[in-house]
Amino acid sequence: MTEPVSPPSPDPVPPAPAPVPVAAAAPLLPARWIATAAAVLAALATAAGVLAWNTQQRVKALETELVKRQQDAGAEAAEARVAARSAQDVARDAAAKLAVLEARVAESTIQRGQLEDLIQSLARSRDENVLADVENAIRVAMQQTAITGSAEPLVATLKQADERLARYKEPRLERVRRALAQDLDRARSVGGADLALLAIRLDEAIRTVDELPLLSAVDHRRSAARPAATAAPAPASGASSAEAAASGLPWGERWKLVAGTIWQEVRELVRVTRIEHPEAMLVAPEQTWFLRENLKLRLLNARLALLSRQFDTAQSDLRDALSALDRYFDPQSRRVAATLELVRQVQSQARVATVPRPDATLAAIATVAAGR
Template sequence: MTDTNTENPETPIEPEVLVEKKKRKKSSKLLVAVIIILFIILFFVLGFGYYFYKNNVGTNTVYQEQIETLTDKLDSQTARLNSQLQQTKSSNDNVKTQIEQLNIQLQDSQNKSKLYNDDIQSLRRAVAETNIRHPSDWILAEVEYLINLSGRKLWLEHDLNATIALLSTADQRIVEMGDPSLNPLRRALLEDINMLEALPSRDVDGIILSLSSLERRIDTLMIAGLTMSEAAETDTKEVSTDISDWETNLDRSWDSFIESFIVISHRDKPVEALLSPEQAWYLSENLRNHLSKAEFAVYREQQEIYDIALQGALKLVSVYYDMGDKSTQQFYNAIQKLSKETISIDYPDQFKSAPLLSHILKQRISKSFTIESAE
């Protein structure tokens, strides 16, 4: 037994090596199989990925093209709608402008129609006036003219006498007609005349001539000069010749010496200063300005301005001119007399006879027109 084991020392080791070799072969085969399987899987994964990528890219491209197509269609439709909207707006503006023009034309037509109607009425009235059947009615037109003229004389020229004369002439023309139906008109005319005669009369020409005469006399007035009141007399003491009065003579000499330096004069009245030639000229012009202002106030019937101007003239004369002079005193009295004059008169706003006469004329013309239409 011992010899057998010694001669074949590798016999028991051989099966283990074979087993290990077999294991190695199996492991290498398994590894190769795993690698092959991995390659196959990787190949399938790459193929599937490539296929999926190609399909997705194609699909996205189609979708993108569809989106771009829809966007282009939407843009074109939006542009078309905007164009239609602008055209509609322009059409509305044109329609609105046409409506405004039609309204203006309609207004013009209405105004022209109104003017035509007024012209027709005027023509009808003119025809009726020319066909008045009573010749005496023409006198009423003359009476209307006289009343209108008297109104202009009163309110524009303030000529009261001429106004009364014109209304009296109109009354005489009504008397000549001998129409009893015109008695209310004549009564209104007489009331107007009596109202005007009751107004205070004013002599405009006389006042203006008086003021102009006073203006020419201004340069002849005597301006108050420097008047010195007499100083109070002081007692003068003479030096006596008696030697025993030497003390008294000394005091008097001393007082006389002192008074030669300072002289005090006592006066009971204030001393008025003299005016220079330039100041005297300004004084005369100022007085003349007051009188001229009063003249303008007479023409315009502005009583307040007239009174203020004459009061200013009276103040200048009393303060700066010699009131002891007879001419100055007469000048002052003349201004004072003029200051009492009334130059403003409250005239009536309307004659009572004017609306009554207008009503009578309308009645007669309407009656005449009615008769002409009936015929």
């Protein structure tokens, strides 16, 4: 601080100035600088405080703005998730609708193809329609022939096709008719098995099995009949020898007659019979029922195999049935011979018939159809 300077006196003669001490005037200049510096520092401190307060207010405003923006970003993210979910649902619905549309387009394409085929079939000429019908009928007949193993379906179809083409006076169809004639002759030359007739023959053979005489039973009856047949002439021979003895024949003749009678009796005691199958003579009476039933089952299995067109199985069963008939039944009986003949006929006719394919007719139809 500086001291106040007193005003000049009103005296006319100015007094002599008092001498200023050099030591008191020297610290006056630093005091002013200190005051100035203090004022500057105070101003700077005030400015720094104001600036700090302003900065703090700005930071608070920024924090408030940041929190607000963060809240807005969270709300927008939630809205975005909701929008994404709804977009997924819309995309799923669109995919489902697209699949339905594709199915409808495919259905429309199929219907269009069918419609085009129908239009093309309607636009064909009469000859082309006839050839197409004949070809389809022949192919169906080929399938039936392959299933049944008989040439009758193919023969009937080829005959109907020939009769149908004969009603059209078209030169271009003559080639097809010639091919039909060739295939018809080839199909007729194949001898197919008549399964219905073979089944009837097997039924007849099965029906007569119970009436067929067994070889063992026939031999027993013959053995019982021979003593009865030879016992009747014995008294006659005895009577004749007695009559011869009584008639006064010579002793030599009389001895020959007696020896012949004794030899005849000895021959009746011992009998030798040739047996082809010894096991046939060992069949017990209670086993004959099983033997006949087994033979019936063999014939029934052969019949079922024929109806199902398993000719190898049928041939095996028929061979077993023929072997049983030859081994256990009397071959001299007419019924056994008739049954054997029936079974042999079935065995000879139960064969797989290879029906030729009508390739000539199909090739002719393809050639005529391609030349339109």
